[in-house]
Amino acid sequence: MVEFEQNKTQQQISGIEKLQTEQSQTIYGIEKLQTEQSQTIYGIEKLHGKQHEKVMEDIGDLQNQSARFQEYLDLSPVAFSYGYNRNDNTKVIAGQTLLFTDRIMDLGGQFNPSTGTFTAPIKGIYVFHLVVMTYSYVWTTVDLMSGTKTIATLYSYDKDSWDQASVSTAVLLDIRQTVRPVAYYTNRDYINPGDHFSYFTGYLLKPI
Secondary structure, rough: OHHHHHHHHHHHHHHHHHHHHHHHHHHHHHHHHHHHHHHHEEEHHHHHHHHHHHHHHHHHHHHHHHHHHHHHHHHHOOEEEHHHHHHHHOOOOEEEEOOOOEEEEOOOOOOOOOOOOEEOOOEEEEEEEEEEEOOOOEEEEEEEEEOOOEEEEEEEEOOOOOEEEEEEEEEEEEEEEEOEEEEEOOOOOOOOOOOOOOOOEEEEEOOO
């Protein structure tokens, strides 16, 4: 009888221990599930955070583009055209800047006819067009110079009549960079000065 009671008691203890083990496993499972849920929530929040950052970056880019476009709209036009109308047939020597002094149009005031030099008011793509007419038996080479760099070259020659040559170019200029026409060579020291047969034109195509 005593032995029976002891066995019964032992079985009860074993049942209680088994129940406690199952409860512990259940608690562990719940804690693991809670951890996974927390990680999932963190992942979602992290993803939302990255998406939010990307959206804010996109908004910032759009605002910058809008501001630059507004600057473009507000920018005063930049364009000039001057004729070479030196009726005194002033001699031109190699290395001399050609002075186009007869104003046809000047928007923005960035061309200086007294120095023959255009100065870029902003960084951008600019277009220049140079036309030179020479007398018979005169050959002339003129470089469009930006600083010390040649960006385009014009060559004019005709042995029987006057010859009109032209050159056009597009160039990226930084703010305050300059462009000017420089005589590289002429065999009779002058070009045709009258009636705008020779002229220098430029304009801003697109701000950068």
